[in-house]
Amino acid sequence: MKLVLNIWRQKNQNSRGGMVRYELDGVNEHMSFLEMLDVLNEQLTEKGEDPVTFEHDCREGICGCCGFMINGVAHGPHRGTTVCQLHMRHFRDGEELWLEPWRAAAFPVLKDLLVDRAAFDRIIAAGGFISVNTGSAQDANTIAVQKHCAELAMDAAACIGCGACVAACPNASASLFVGAKISHLALLPQGQPERSRRALNMVAQMQQEVFGSCTNIGECEAVCPKGVKLENIARMNREYIKAAWAYREEAAAGGGG
Amino acid sequence: MNLDSRCPSGPIEQKWDKAKFEMKLVNPANKRKYSVIVVGSGLAGGAAAATLGELGYNVSCFCFQDSPRRAHSIAAQGGINAAKNYQNDGDSVFRLFYDTVKGGDFRAREANVYRLAEVSVHIIDQCVAQGVPFAREYGGVLANRSFGGAQVSRTFYARGQTGQQLLLGCYQALERQVGAGRVAMYYRHEMLDLVVIDGRARGIITRDLVSGKIAAYVADAVVLATGGYGNVFFLSTNAKGSNATAIWRAYKKGAGFGNPCFTQIHPTCIPVSGDYQSKLTLMSESLRNDGRIWVPKEKGDKRTPSQIPEAERDYYLERRYPSFGNLSPRDIASRAAKMVCDDGLGVGPTGLGVYLEFAEAIGRLGRTTIEERYGNLFEMYERITGEDPYSSPMRIFPAVHYTMGGLWVDYNLQSTIPGLFVLGEANFSDHGANRLGASALMQGLADGYFVIPYTLGHYLAGVKPGNLTPDDPEVLAAQRAVEDKTRQLLAIKGKRSVDSIHRELGKVLWEYCGMARNRAGLEHAIAKIPEIREEFWKNVNVTGENAEMNQALEKAGRVADFLELGELLCRDALIREESCGGHFREEYQTEEGEAVRNDDKFCHAAVWEYKGENQAPERHIEPLEFEYVHLAQRSYK
Incomplete structure (x- = not known):
């Protein structure tokens, strides 16, 4: 099949970008979306033009590298799918597509469809962990975990950190990402000792990174390729409010709310 | 080349304790004076960087991705082994050791494997604490499942995303150290060379993938945990960025390369669908617990699978290996699939596929249980193929998945270059000629969390910290060499894309050095690969320039190394005149097509030494002795 692709091209973080139109023939329905872009890039290379830069690595939907907007939807039209797992059978012959990078002040564009998501790492470094040095753990089965809690924790921990939630949110809020990590660790007995500080520190870091606030729109859940649920944001808010009572001074310093 | 394994003496169950006690320690106040570079942030590298940071060393960790959480360990699906014996089904450290040595077809070092089995139990404790x-049972305790090549249930798992969850645990531990200022994390930095001064590894040269800046970093020791080289075949289950550049440059600086021909072909991957295929996707081996593998008994049977009655199906693994059946080790299951397809019994449009069916398990356990166990894998299969595996069987075919070979290391995980340590898939150590399922995660974390903190300390205690800066003339010379090579790649401006040449190399390797190998084919490949290499250096088109983000340049550097490594793979396969594990030489098989080892001539690790441009590399050997698991023909019948 034949496609018309309008792709955001931008040389680097400091230059101005713009849409460039490409026509691509011979697209096979079994190709993944990224394989379709590989074909385009082969053609551009043959012509001596700069291929389109996009982030990708595992191409199995788990590393979280890939992602861009297809016709205004993060990761494209098929729910629960990253662009590397999106196959061309979901598109029609002759369709015209617009590809843009994630748009958020906290995710500057580095080139074409590729953005800088280091803000996510800084949020994890602020508290998204359990402080246990190697070697100091007790036998694993001495910590019993309710199966139901373990399942809920796993649902939240499934987040791949791709950033689609931020890109889809009109406020560019990172609440789903942060809420997922706070939930994962708060749901487990191992996460209890640091529960309050974790919520305060991660939320404070999120605010420092100029992500917007959550206003319960729900676009994040709709585009999340791993089905991370909105209830994680509710849990984050509860954790934050509870923690703010326990550690009022730190909460005030972090900006609160 | 000195290949002293430095294994401690004494009974095998006491070796590691003895080694730990005999190792020198670095005074806690002195640890911060020592700087360590860790390259790679997967299970091995991330665990090492986090743990060394906790201990107080001055650690820098490098990854080429935008975050350490992207490392390809994340894609491991099925699980991680540990000799906990929580199921009371007869498991023990000795049994895990025994299974791993036997599963590796007697080509791994016993002492290393025993240590791996021994520390496996601590890994689970550590990960749970993180x-x-x-997965849990209703009583709150940990759940287990069985996995290919084992008759006990010792595999711990987190749905079909075990690698992801283990890596995130490790990444979070690493980020804690980054936040505490004990680890400096270098994102989007690719190691392009190793700095060796006075015979010791002292630093690395990297390219910043955003700005293109090439820079040197120096340290008192270098740890490589950069994964395997399966992408030398172009199509593999590895991530697109997975590459051999770090270990290959170390090899060219004097590190011995162990058993390059030991590559693992995984039996359960989604078949190739067309020429545009960019990678292959694994379907976890855990599916073989409940799935049954079969092909039609008649050649050219074009009926849909549901129309083929039981009596006309050949469940060939159950037939040939009644005691292990569908859970036979990977090398055996892959080769069996190749044999039925070679006989014209393969299914699907290309004839290169076999069925993996769940109808029986769904009938026995109900759809809900199957959904709980494998839901995300079934979804992934449907997304890729557009077919529903609940109602019709999956089609699967073997694909390159893992490389047992890698840089040679001694018991302390030190390569033949003092101060250069190699962990995880990047080294050659624990899996011999074939890796058992759920053992890669175990090895990566064992090396990173529990081995390197001791052995690296021992090394550092014997050297003076510091005394080298990035503007040292030798360091600058190494940096200039990398800059020159980068310029050279960009100056070719030929006609062909990097990918097209990489695909060509991959086809040659898959054809002649894949699931089955023979003398004539390997000789052909050894003649052909230098031609492809020449074509690359004459006619590749690397677009763009250095001082910018340039993915074509990144790929070109990696492919240039694969073009050299591919030849070494074939040379190693040619000389090893036996069949063992993933290395199957057609000349050496029984009448029934089973592998025949030659323990008189090849009971050793082959270690290759680089001798210079256009010189044949030299093959050395490290003899292997089997004191505890006696050499025997592997049988899974």
Whole structure:
């Protein structure tokens, strides 16, 4: 099949970008979306033009590298799918597509469809962990975990950190990402000792990174390729409010709310 | 080349304790004076960087991705082995050791494997304490499942995303150290060379993938945990960025390369669908617990699978290996699939596929249980193929998945270059000629969390910290060499894309050095690969320039190394005149097509030494002795 692709091209973080139109023939329905872009890039290379830069690595939907907007939807039209797992059978012959990078002040564009998501790492470094040095753990089965809690924790921990939630949110809020990590660790007995500080520190870091606030729109859940649920944001808010009572001074310093 | 394994003496169950006691320690106040470079942030590298940071060393960790959480360990699906014996089904450290040595077809070092089995139990403790959400039973205890090549249930798992959850645990531990200022994390930095001064590894040269800046970093020791080289075949289950550049440059600086021909072909991957295929996707081996593998008994049977009655199906693994059946080790299951397809019984449009069916398990356990166990894998299969595996069987075919070979290391995980340590898939150590399922995660974490903190300390205690800066003339010379090579790649401006040449190399390797190998084919490949290499250096088109983000340049550097490594793979396969594990030489098989080892001539690790441009590399050997698991023909019948 034949496609018309309008792709955001931008040389680097400091230059101005713009849409460039490409026509691509011979697209096979079994190709993944990224394989379709590989074909385009082969053609551009043959012509001596700069291929389109996009982030990708595992191409199995788990590393979280890939992602861009297809016709205004993060990761494209098929729910629960990253662009590397999106196959061309979901598109029609002759369709015209617009590809843009994630748009958020906290995710500057580095080139074409590729953005800088280091803000996510800084949020994890602020508290998204359990402080246990190697070697100091007790036998694993001495910590019993309710199966139901373990399942809920796993649902939240499934987040791949791709950033689609931020890109889809009109406020560019990172609440789903942060809420997922706070939930994962708060749901487990191992996460209890640091529960309050974790919520305060991660939320404070999120605010420092100029992500917007959550206003319960729900676009994040709709585009999340791993089905991370909105209830994680509710849990984050509860954790934050509870923690703010326990550690009022730190909460005030972090900006609160 | 000195290949002293430095294994401690004494009974095998006491070796590691003895080694730990005999190792020198670095005074806690002195640890911060020592700087360590860790390259790679997967299970091995991330665990090492986090743990060394906790201990107080001055650690720098490098990854080429935008975050350490992207490392390809994340894609491991099925699980991680540990000799906990929580199921009371007869498991023990000795049994895990025994299974791993036997599964590796007697080509791994016993002492290393025993240590791996021994520390496996601590890995689970550590990961649970970090909050890894392993599967649980209703009573709150950990759940287990069985995995290919084992008759006990010792595999711990987190749905079909075990690698992801273990890596996130490790990444969070690493980020804690980054936040505490004990680890400096270098994102989007690719190691392009190793700095060796006075015979010791002292630093690395990297390219910043955003700005293109090439820079040197120096340290008192270098740890490589950069994964395997399966992408030399172009099509593999590895991530697109997975590459051999770090270990290959170390090899060219004097590190011995162990058993390059030991590559693992995984039996359960989604078949190739067309020429545009960019990678292959694994379907976890855990599916073989409940799935049954079969092909039609008649050649050219074009009926849909549901129309083929039981009596006309050949469940060939159950037939040939009644005691292990569908859970036979990977090398055996892959080769069996190749044999039925070679006989014209393969299914699907290309004839290169076999069925993996769940109808029986769904009938026995109900759809809900199957959904709980494998839901995400079934979804992934449907997304890729557009077919529903609940109602019709999956089609699967073997694909390159893992490389047992890698840089040679001694018991302390030190390569033949003092101060250069190699962990995880990047080294050659624990899996011999074939890796058992759920053992890669175990090895990566064992090396990173529990081995390197001791052995690296021992090394550092014997050297003076510091005394080298990035503007040292030798360091600058190494940096200039990398800059020159980069310029050279950009100056070719030929006609062909990097990918097209990489695909060509991959086809040659898959054809002649894949699931089955023979003398004539390997000789052909050894003649052909230098031609492809020449074509690359004459006619590749690397677009763009250095001082910018340039993915074509990144790929070109990696492919240039694969073009050299591919030849070494074939040379190693040619000389090893036996069949063992993943290395199957057609000349050496029984009448029934089973592998025949030659323990008189090849009971050793082959270690290759680089001798210079256009010189044949030299092959050395490290003899292997089997004191505890006696050499025997592997049988899974």
